[in-house]
Amino acid sequence: MNSLLALLIIPVIGSAAAAILQRYRIVERLITFLTFSLTFLFLFGIKTGNLFTWHLDFLGKNLEMGLQITPLSIFMLYMTIAFGIVLTFYNLSEKSKMKGFLLLLTLAASNWIFMSADLISFFFAWELMGWSSILMIFGGRREAESRQGALYYAMMSIGGSYSMLIGIFLLSNLTGTFSIQSNVSYLVSILSVHPWWVLGILSLFFAAFMIKSGIFPFHTWVPYTYGEAPDGFVPYLSSVMSKYGVYGFLIFLPLTLGAHVPTVLGLAWPNYVLLWFGSITAVVGSVLAFMQDDVKKLFAYSSFSNLGFILAAIAIFTPIGLTAGLFHAFNHLLFNGAIFITVIAVISKVGTTRMSEMGGLWQKMPLTFLTFFVGIAAAAGIPPFAGFGSKWMIFQAMISHGLIFATILLFFSSIASFLYLMRAFHAIFLGQLSHRYDNVKEVSAIGKITESFLLGALIFFGILPGFILDPINSIVSSFGLKPLPTSGYEYINGFFSSINMVSIFIVVIIAFIFGFTLFAVVAKHKKVPQEDNYTAGQIPQDWNLTPEMYQFSYDFYEPMDKELAPFLKVKIDGFFKGFGESVEYIGGAVKEIFTGNVQIYTYLAIGGLVIFIIAGWVVW
Amino acid sequence: MSEWTEIVDYFRGRSMWMLHYCTGCGAIELPPTMTSRWDMERFGITPMATPRQADILLITGYLAIKTLKRVIYTYEQMQAPKWVLGFGSCTINGGIYWDSYNVIERLDKYIPVDIYIAGCMPRPEAILDAFVKLKEMVQKGEAKGYEKYVKNYDWYKANQDRVLKRTSPVLKEIEKVTKIG
């Protein structure tokens, strides 16, 4: 079978099988996992330049729908399917809700998005992914909220798709073809002649991509949706599905490469604008994240904040910017996946998503704790874990253009990410263990395997980034740019510097060994239970002090509220909600036309006729 | 080995961190002791915030049974080596509260006191004198109150229980109140 077709057909068949057998949960999960694995096997058969086209007798045009493989699509396919395998493997054992057949449909759509050679297949796949994920989000932990979340997502997503649809037809009417390549090259050719027109088309497309990735000002749906989606699906939603927007941007961004357009600080102005959208997203996400008490919402904000980083990086369409963006996309997939999988593991054990109700779980779930720790260290960009290299490259890309304000925004976001990550870390795993969770157990064997794998991957790709940078370099050269120099798997080569990650790793390890030796040699310590704590002389038991009362994690950054209040007053969310409400209000008013009174209907009909006739008379 | 212990003891004597448990009026003597007139930091003595960090427990004044309980708890939270300074007459014989029904008379029946500072109030000079004495004792390896406490724990415990028993009805009441609240 043609591998390209197999990537689409196998998930669909798997989906049908899973739908039929969904009554038997374990079978359904197994089918989901196996389908992902099988799809992955077929990935080895594809090569750059593979093409597949079929003709569709539709629209009265010679409509060619095609699949094609570029280095970028290979990279995306490997990344997303591999993550899907990890997630579905994890879901084999856990009780988290997830509808396998919809996930597999999403997989088919996802593969199709990355492989589509023309805008019609792209749109088709995009919409398919849209509705299958919408249906998936129904049926989260909390019923009413998950419905709201799914609807919010649906509204934004469908709005975005329609905007893209209009863009597609505006474009194809001029070029007479739907092929992505020829449309993009057409846009390149008219960019300097009709810049506003191109901008109009691009903004129609970019709106869809921004919505999907949750870029400011379309970020508002993200927390509602990620926060309420079924636990087994959230990692996929935030790690994989947010990357479709990135892929979309990468389709259109090369068009400013060869064109003569006004530049700002060496950046073509459309890129400059996108860069600002990215930077603002990064900041907005981080700032809103550290105000959150709901752990899924917190990482939802975190997720789109990182997407802001990625967008800012790829907007600087230089070799280092592109490399940094793609590298961060990969790292984000990895650490965000690790974080979300550990988070849903915790949620499934404690049965709540409110962080202020958790705490001290490191004693009960040590492996989960360690995975989470490494995950947030990577998210904070700390060497030698995955996440450091890409963040550092993003900063280099920005500094090299002298984009001081955007850089500072991003750096602030990076620091703020440290804040919210520490908060989640503290509130979930550190601090006092409530007696409610005395019986909490570590995740099952399958969960342990998944977590160890993610832990290993975070370290492995941290110290040997070359395994990711190599394919990224081939993507960079496929865009006609000169890739960054490579010098071995352990090096991250940047603009200013090259970093040998292995050497850092070794130095840190030696320092750790020394630290532990010192720790073991000097005076001995006494192990005490966590309740034995400094309480200013009060004996906790006398005052009925329970561990959860002795845990400070609610409203952790309350003093910041005051400083950020002016910024938090701007409520984009409120705008969308208010818009929705007023539409509903107008709907209520319009409904009153149909009063149920037949006389009114008669008057309406006659009135309509009279207006026609008068209008006819006047023009006549 | 003994040389090593001597060295350690020498440094311990030079760096004593103090947790002041200010129950009574004696606390008023501490600010002058710390500030420019007498400056106790020149002996390496610094006030500390928690029992985990402290070497000296300085108890300034009378101890009601209620506070005694906290003192014992705090003392047990401190880690060896640790020393106790009883400050003022109240810790020695109850002072003016000698016949009170709920104030203890002798602190060292409940926790081992290394040095008492007599007086009502003792002046900062007296406090500094006590610190210097303690330093000398530590450096000579004589201040071993904490070891005494471990050795005679049963005796101390019995003494503590005898008086602390009296607080239980009150605390029981509180328990009820907090439960209802």
Added chain:
Amino acid sequence: MKTYNIAALLVGVPLLMAFSIPLFGFISKQLAKWITVLTLGFEFFFALYIFLWHIYPFNVIMGNWVPPFGENLYIGPFATVLIILVSFVGLMISIYNLWSANHGDVVHFALLFLMFVGGSIGLISTGDIFNIFIFMEITGISSYALAAYGPERRALGGAFKYLVVSSIGSTLYLFGVLLIYTQLGTLNIAEIAARISQTTSGLLTFAGILLVAGLAVEAELFPFNGWVPDTYTGAVNPVSATLSGIGSVGGVYVLFRILMTVFGKDGNFVSTYGNIDLMSLVAILGSATVVIGELSALAQKNVKKMLAYSSMAQMGLVAIGFSIGSKMGSYAGVFQLVNHSVAKAMMFLILGVIVSFGIGERIDDMKGLWYKSPFLTITFTIGSLSLLGLPLFGGFWSKFALVDASIQRGGWYDFVIAIVLFASVVEAFYYLRIVGYMFTSKPISTDKIKVSVSPAVPIVAFSILIIAIGVFPQIVGGISWNAAHELTDKMGGYVLNVIPTIVGH
């Protein structure tokens, strides 16, 4: 001129069987139902035969009187696709009716139903504007009666409203026909079409306006569609399905047959006659209908009423598609019409099943349907997603074509399509809201709904059809394209096929 007179059975058989149903009814009530199924099965397969063996386009000539002198039926691609659609939907609803006999007088119901379908087929196939009026009256009268069926009092009210507004419509239509006859002296569509461009009488424009207004009642265009919500809601569900899946098809057919074939010009863009741009008029009506329909549906708490408003809005989309005037636009219109009537008929039937199990028809009552019947939930979802135009479902391609056509047309249609798409977002909201209620929210009682075979067959058939169109749009695409060709190429597509020897060409 190809003729195929045996095709007169398409119109004749259902009407004949309709009037003989009381006879069968004497034998057994069940037999009356089965007769309906058989008749419509015959219709469907006959139409399918015409389609698959490419017999269309052809004329059916009554008593050897060639048009324009005699009465004729003309079955071109447009008629073929609509006859297949109507007979298919009719067949499915009649199969559904085998089970749902709880609306009173079974025999007369079957009679009226068959009469309605037969009338619609006649309406679609006839080549004579006065016969159109006759068939409109046949369908009209039967549908008033059908709409009044049901145990609830609101059915009567709905039927009465339908009757009043629809009578206004037919009166206006009749006036229009009268004016045309006085000006041109003929009733044959082909001949009128051929001769109309040689006449410059303003009265014809006036006639056009009257015809648009009259037919807009059946085609559910604002402001002539006041009857829609009450009638649809009042009628029992199979009747609502019939009205929405069959009734509106006939209305749309006539409206655009007259606007495009009669009043249109040759060439790609058929729009103006006289000074009044009738097509733009319809586009405005269509846009208004879409917006008003969607907004009204948004505010509804009653699912059935919501479906009614949504029907209205979908018909607006169809009208916009045709009104673009280009081939692509007509294509989008035909395709949208097919998708709409299939999906909407199915959803009304599903609602009928739900209601028959004692579950209310408000949104809140839909809560947790997934736990009661995954089958109904999934099929309802398929219907909704198709109406929203999401891929893998039929509606995707028609909405796709609609956007393409509008943007090709350019000009103020860019705004029309923007409005339409915004309205579609609104539509997505209320449909997905229902779907959300169905998928989430465990209900208080999880008594399983056992769907018996006869309602399950049409629902399954409709769902399969929707997905089949979604995956292979060619099924409908090819013939719709031909239909679009017929509509936009007035002379070559229609007139010369009916009367090859037409004067003045």
Added chain:
Amino acid sequence: MVIEFLIKLAQGLGIGALALATGLLFGGIGRKIIARIQRRYGPPFTQNYIDLFKLFSKGSVSHGWAFDLGLVAGFAPMLAALMFLPIGPFTLLPSDSSLIMIVYLMMMAYLGMAMGVLASGNPNSAIGMSRALMLMAGYEVPFAAVIFSVYLFSKTGYLTQIVAQQAGGFMNWNIVKMPLGFLAIEIALQGMLGEKPFDQAIAPAEIASGPMVELGGKYLGFGMIQHSVGLFLETGIVVDLFLGGAPNFWIFIAKQFVLYFIVILVDAILPRLRIHESTSFFWKLPLFLGILQAVIVIIQGGVLNV
């Protein structure tokens, strides 16, 4: 190979010890200076060595392995970061991205430390940590602005090279070329070192010394080492960036001491701000200075040719 490695190891430990000694000495001198400003005699300037020695010989409590791991994780990356800092003419592990490595390794140390103290489960340490992090959100932003200006100005992140660019006398130092940046980083330094008015995190009288509330004995010792090495590193970076590095170790620590002296003077005369006041302070004046510096550098032609 092995010999080479062992030599490096020994040198590394030596640097660690030296940095620790310097850091502790600075701390001791700082205490002495403050005492003198307050007209006290003050402790001997070796007091910090004595304290550290005592702490390592004293018993302590542990709240579990995460507590232990956190303390070591707070110590080890600090030590690792030292290896990349040019101390005078000497750098153990020259790397052309030394600046960013030091900055990020220090962050890792804070992360580890935070993990340890939060694992103790004491709300005071949580409050202290929350304050420390909020303060960090303040001072890191102007700090970053200055670092970026230096990057743009020197066109490298290699500290040794930055030092080399400043060779040839006082007028070549970056403090002369980028005075605003130096000002901003000196203010940021005040916050980084947690000296008054930015010592909210370890306010002893308010929240019982915040993060350190459960630390005793060797744990507190590790905390002290971390602080001292951090002091050495942070002042060391500023010396390398702005004060032209140093030809030998003694001049290096002399320059470091000058920076620390300013910090101590400010510390001695100011009271403590509230946490949100200090955070927003950093977002105002120092950030403004830092950005102004960066803009000046860009205008002077600091943009790299890509």
